[in-house]
Amino acid sequence: MTKFKFNDKGMDDFMKKVQKEVKETALNASYDYTCPNCGTTFKAKVGENICPSCSTKIDLEPDSSWDKL
Ligand SMILES: [Zn+2]
Numbered sequence: 001m002t003k004f005k006f007n008d009k010g011m012d013d014f015m016k017k018v019q020k021e022v023k024e025t026a027l028n029a030s031y032d033y034t035c036p037n038c039g040t041t042f043k044a045k046v047g048e049n050i051c052p053s054c055s056t057k058i059d060l061e062p063d064s065s066w067d068k069l
Pocket residue numbers: 035036037038039040051052053054055056
């Protein structure tokens with residue numbers, strides 16, 4: 001039986017690496033976003049987006065829960 005032992009330092013580094021990757025993935029992902037002006041659903045990314053139907057500018061902010069990442 002193989003055992004993996006993490007000391008506190010190793011575990012901390014591991015968690016930081018995982019959290020960083022999760023955050024980067026979230027930042028690069030696109031989301032189904034519904035335009036508040038015309039109701040068109042389109043893929044939006046974090047940052048500035050333009051509705052493909054009515055050209056409304058939408059700034060998609062990261063969720064506040066991301067601060068914990
Ligand atoms: Zn729109």
